[in-house]
Amino acid sequence: MNIMTTNIRLLGLSAALFAATAVVHAQTQSPAPAPATPPPVDTPPSTPPVNTATPPVDTTPPPVGTPTNDGRQGTNRQQDVPRDANGNPLPATNSTANAPPAAPQPLDFGMLDTDKAGSLKLEQARNDPWLRQHFADCDINHNDEVTQSEYEKCSRR
Numbered sequence: 001m002n003i004m005t006t007n008i009r010l011l012g013l014s015a016a017l018f019a020a021t022a023v024v025h026a027q028t029q030s031p032a033p034a035p036a037t038p039p040p041v042d043t044p045p046s047t048p049p050v051n052t053a054t055p056p057v058d059t060t061p062p063p064v065g066t067p068t069n070d071g072r073q074g075t076n077r078q079q080d081v082p083r084d085a086n087g088n089p090l091p092a093t094n095s096t097a098n099a100p101p102a103a104p105q106p107l108d109f110g111m112l113d114t115d116k117a118g119s120l121k122l123e124q125a126r127n128d129p130w131l132r133q134h135f136a137d138c139d140i141n142h143n144d145e146v147t148q149s150e151y152e153k154c155s156r157r
Contacts, residue, residue, distance in 0.1 A: 061087045104129035106155035109148050119145040130155075 061083055082090045112120055112128055122144060125131040131138070131146070138146045138154035146154070 059087065104133065106130045106134075106151075109151050112151075113148075119147045120151065121145055 064082070084090055107128055107130065109120075112124055112131060114124060120131065122135060125135045125146070131151075134154060135146065138150050140150050140153070
């Protein structure tokens with residue numbers, strides 16, 4: 001073979017090897033890292049931030065009868081309103097403080113006849129305010145017992 005042919009073949013073989021190495025290198029190499037972005041620069045605000053939160057409000061009512069700012073006790077003032085345990089104003093009622101308590105009302109005979117004897121004795125009447133008050137009036141035959149018929153007549157009056 002001719003030297004020139006050998007040189008051309010060698011040169012071709014070297015070029016092919018070089019190209020193959022470049023391709024393999026390109027396939028195995030990781031991509032270039034992206035350029036790092038600089039951290040954001042904090043610029044101080046030109047004015048301090050405004051606190052928009054509302055301050056806490058003291059909703060605890062003053063004790064009843066607390067003097068006003070001028071030192072006088074006022075009538076019908078907000079602090080004189082009766083309040084519940086949470087400090088909320090109680091609803092207005094139409095009853096007066098001097099009103100007598102409601103009169104006791106008669107109960108059902110079956111509720112009072114606990115021993116189911118068909119009559120009520122004075123001991124059973126002690127548990128019911130109405131019957132205790134009207135026992136003598138209801139005991140028509142004065143035998144110290146009030147039967148169901150006596151009780152019904154007496155409780156309808």
